[in-house]
Amino acid sequence: MIVAAHRLFQRQGYERTGFSEVLAESRAPRGAIYHHFPGGKEELAVAVIRRSADDIASRVNAAASASKPSLALRRYVEETIENLEHTGYEAGCPLAPMVLEASGWSPAIRDATHQAFEGWTTLVSAGLRRSGVPAARARRLASVVIAAIEGAMILARATQDPAPLRAIIAELGPMLDAAVA
Helix, strand or coil: CHHHHHHHHHHHCCCCCCHHHHHHHHCCCHHHHHHHCCCCHHHHHHHHHHHHHHHHHHHHHHHCCCCCHHHHHHHHHHHHHHHHHHCCCCCCCCHHHHHHHHCCCCHHHHHHHHHHHHHHHHHHHHHHHHCCCCHHHHHHHHHHHHHHHHHHHHHHHHHCCCHHHHHHHHHHHHHHHHHHC
């Protein structure tokens, strides 16, 4: 059910996704959703956020094995482009719609998305620090990288074009490498 909700939230957002669609997509019996998520759709959304956070953290860690920050960024962004193109630009980060649609009224969703973004920022910052970037600068650059990728995914989906993501590679990659020097 989490995987099905994840796909649905990516494609159509939190508000437009109903339990019946999650059940149909996951092929779970009707009672399963309330058994596993007694807190309803909000609890399911928090589970999706946590799963997404873990998935992205794994991708960040895999990319971080590159020899320099620009290569790590390139690996991550190129994989993001592949994912967007594979879905016909229908599926971006599932956190963005949940932040925009539900964080104003749901403290649980707001806290879960905050923790996810904070976790990703910490991972990117740690990678930059391992490359020799001072801690305070690494933290600021990590925030810029996360914000740029999230924004570029939205632009890429809107335009059906990976150019905004490729611009991150071209512009932020050299900046990250220069921070090491």
